[in-house]
Amino acid sequence: MSVLPIPSGLQTRLCIIGDDVLQEIPRFVRETWPNDTLPIRIVADGNTWRVAGEKLQMLLQADGLVVDTPYLFPAEPPFHAEYPLVERLREPLKGHRPIAVGSGTINDLVKRTTFELGIDGYLCCATACSVDGYTSAGAAITKDGLKQTLACPAPLVIAADNAVLATAPFEMTAAGYADLAAKVPAGGDWFIADAVGQAPLNPVAWGMVQKNLQMWLEAPEELKAGDAVRFRNLFEGLAQTGFAMQYMKDSRPASGAEHLYSHCWEMRDIRKDGVQPSHGFKVAVGTLLTTALQEEVYLKMTTDELSALVADLPYLSEEVRNAQVTEFLGGTIFEESARKVSLDKLPKGEAAVARRELLLDTHAAVAEKLRKQLIPFDELKARFASLGCPTSFEDIGLTPEYLRFTTYGAGMIRNRYTIHDAMLDLGITDIICQRIQDRFAR
Numbered sequence: 446m447s448v449l450p451i452p453s454g455l456q457t458r459l460c461i462i463g464d465d466v467l468q469e470i471p472r473f474v475r476e477t478w479p480n481d482t483l484p485i486r487i488v489a490d491g492n493t494w495r496v497a498g499e500k501l502q503m504l505l506q507a508d509g510l511v512v513d514t515p516y517l518f519p520a521e522p523p524f525h526a527e528y529p530l531v532e533r534l535r536e537p538l539k540g541h542r543p544i545a546v547g548s549g550t551i552n553d554l555v556k557r558t559t560f561e562l563g564i565d566g567y568l569c570c571a572t573a574c575s576v577d578g579y580t581s582a583g584a585a586i587t588k589d590g591l592k593q594t595l596a597c598p599a600p601l602v603i604a605a606d607n608a609v610l611a612t613a614p615f616e617m618t619a620a621g622y623a624d625l626a627a628k629v630p631a632g633g634d635w636f637i638a639d640a641v642g643q644a645p646l647n648p649v650a651w652g653m654v655q656k657n658l659q660m661w662l663e664a665p666e667e668l669k670a671g672d673a674v675r676f677r678n679l680f681e682g683l684a685q686t687g688f689a690m691q692y693m694k695d696s697r698p699a700s701g702a703e704h705l706y707s708h709c710w711e712m713r714d715i716r717k718d719g720v721q722p723s724h725g726f727k728v729a730v731g732t733l734l735t736t737a738l739q740e741e742v743y744l745k746m747t748t749d750e751l752s753a754l755v756a757d758l759p760y761l762s763e764e765v766r767n768a769q770v771t772e773f774l775g776g777t778i779f780e781e782s783a784r785k786v787s788l789d790k791l792p793k794g795e796a797a798v799a800r801r802e803l804l805l806d807t808h809a810a811v812a813e814k815l816r817k818q819l820i821p822f823d824e825l826k827a828r829f830a831s832l833g834c835p836t837s838f839e840d841i842g843l844t845p846e847y848l849r850f851t852t853y854g855a856g857m858i859r860n861r862y863t864i865h866d867a868m869l870d871l872g873i874t875d876i877i878c879q880r881i882q883d884r885f886a887r
């Protein structure tokens with residue numbers, strides 16, 4: 446079993462992965478709540494109950510702990526983290542010590558409900574290496590039509606049993622791999638934002654995610670073959686990313702332009718064959734797009750070539766940006782907040798000139814860092830393809846027009862400086878989109 450290192454000061458006290466971890470959970474419960482006599486209640490769905498919950502219930506009872514009947518969501522149809530389900534869990538979890546047995550959705554629902562009820566934390570038994578959200582503070586839940594990160598503390602204990610993880614549909618593991626690979630261009634975005642003074646690099650959070658990232662992502666073919674070491678690495682990578690977010694109280698260490706693409710597509714409610722692609726699958730395409738953009742702007746052009754390209758290009762005006770917001774989100778519930786975010790962060794007049802100069806001045810230094818940071822586009826695409834992750838627009842139900850459309854849109858929704866903003870500031874969004882377009886056709 447491996448106990449993962451956790452930086453001090455975080456909510457989470459134990460994060461463990463390995464063989465026979467399930468058997469250890471009764472001990473973790475006793476150690477986490479030493480004087481607590483409240484009954485335990487497992488929350489699972491039909492699938493996670495079958496692969497882990499039922500056995501865990503028996504292990505807890507055999508250990509002499511008081512365990513109430515589980516709260517089970519049905520195995521089918523798939524359900525999402527929607528706020529009414531938090532309301533539904535309130536009554537069953539009141540006066541209990543909750544154990545979430547599942548992946549992202551169940552964990553997020555229990556995380557938020559536990560917080561709303563004022564319960565002293567919960568334990569998460571992870572059933573798939575699918576998300577970095579196990580260990581993060583906050584739950585991604587749809588409320589009032591909007592996917593939001595609702596505040597709530599991370600679980601006290603996260604336990605993952607290799608045998609359980611191995612039973613997850615491989616699609617979920619592949620999605621987790623893509624969500625971890627996203628940290629590569631997300632790191633690139635942080636370099637860019639740091640260079641232009643928009644988000645100083647935090648060395649501690651950076652190290653937690655980036656120090657071992659390439660190693661965690663190595664050998665996807667072994668992950669596909671079910672290798673336990675690769676599963677452990679993936680799980681550790683996702684867990685450490687969540688810890689980095691807990692540490693910084695911000696998702697910057699884990700998320701850049703690639704996640705903004707994914708959020709935008711969610712806002713447009715994209716579907717493939719009638720079904721929303723998973724978070725990790727949308728992020729896979731966003732990760733490839735962001736890698737392509739960073740390569741195109743920083744690695745395929747010298748600073749002189751970039752300077753020549755932008756020499757006569759106009760600066761983005763408030764008027765044009767306003768029109769872009771209307772084109773992209775006009776008539777939706779997101780329109781007004783996007784307008785505010787976009788216009789607030791748009792540099793105007795002398796500030797726009799200075800920003801463009803700063804981007805050119807720092808271009809060579811950032812390029813040097815990106816050369817070491819990025820997994821080259823072709824290699825990343827091959828890795829995703831080998832795992833069954835989507836690699837084209839069509840794979841997630843989109844048409845090629847979405848490239849330009851959402852590249853403008855993704856820069857509107859968060860006050861987070863990424864390659865999207867750098868391209869807007871340089872005036873090259875259309876040119877660069879044109880250059881990478883062909884790589885995303887099937």
Ligand SMILES: [Zn+2]
Pocket residue numbers: 577624704724728
């Ligand atoms: Zn993610």
